[in-house]
Amino acid sequence: MTITVVRAFIFYIMLTAMMKLMGKRQIGEMQVSELVTTVLLSELAVLPVTDTDIPILHGIMPLLLISSIEVIVSLISQKSRNFRVFLNGEPIVLFENGRFDEDNLLVARISTEDVEAQVRINGFKDLGEVQRVMLERTGKMSILPLDSEAMPNQSGE
Amino acid sequence: MNNFIVAIIILAVVIVFSVINSIYICSVCDDITALIDQNKLDEAKKLWEEKKDYISYFVRDAEIDVVSSEAEAIGSDTPIEDGEAVGMRFREAIGEIKDTEEFSLTNIF
Numbered sequence: 001m002t003i004t005v006v007r008a009f010i011f012y013i014m015l016t017a018m019m020k021l022m023g024k025r026q027i028g029e030m031q032v033s034e035l036v037t038t039v040l041l042s043e044l045a046v047l048p049v050t051d052t053d054i055p056i057l058h059g060i061m062p063l064l065l066i067s068s069i070e071v072i073v074s075l076i077s078q079k080s081r082n083f084r085v086f087l088n089g090e091p092i093v094l095f096e097n098g099r100f101d102e103d104n105l106l107v108a109r110i111s112t113e114d115v116e117a118q119v120r121i122n123g124f125k126d127l128g129e130v131q132r133v134m135l136e137r138t139g140k141m142s143i144l145p146l147d148s149e150a151m152p153n154q155s156g157e
Numbered sequence: 158m159n160n161f162i163v164a165i166i167i168l169a170v171v172i173v174f175s176v177i178n179s180i181y182i183c184s185v186c187d188d189i190t191a192l193i194d195q196n197k198l199d200e201a202k203k204l205w206e207e208k209k210d211y212i213s214y215f216v217r218d219a220e221i222d223v224v225s226s227e228a229e230a231i232g233s234d235t236p237i238e239d240g241e242a243v244g245m246r247f248r249e250a251i252g253e254i255k256d257t258e259e260f261s262l263t264n265i266f
Binding site for chain 2: 052064
């Protein structure tokens, strides 16, 4: 039991340090690679903490490796637009000028009802008030009103 | 940029450390296997006892326990015919550790 407690403490410190190194953003703002890294890190930490049969280095080494790769990938994607697009994709138009883009909806696996719901959540009555709905790289939908003066308070959630 | 440099250093250290460590553990396993093949079971046991603590940082406890229990069976009062069987089991257990650490496509996939 003491070993588990000590290991948990070590992993807490390690993960905190690695998260600080990566400069984590909020979950809703994560890019694909950041999300993958976060999920992997949590899984990597759990196994050696709970299973004392596993050497602690089996958790620490991959943790260090993945964190450092994430930092390097982030920097490369910041410098290179092509790499950024390859890794995280580009914003796509889901609805424009009164028409849904069926191809993009299929690619994003989002239904028309989801778009309509998001429009209502953002304070519009219906799609008639909207010029364009885009799916951003973060997974959030951004909505451009038909009449920019009639723009409601958009939470972006 | 500082984070980037730190990340590069960590990545390099992790990769170099892992590779060197795997090579070292495999070479220790080879040395022990060679001693067993030369029927120098006591020396093989002694070498294992020397390296066991270091290897246990990287290899699962269950595998270490198997090798240790096989090494325990080696003693000066072991009859020759039993000694061969003990040596074979010790060799197999060491081989398992080497198989785990060895860098190969089979292990990766």
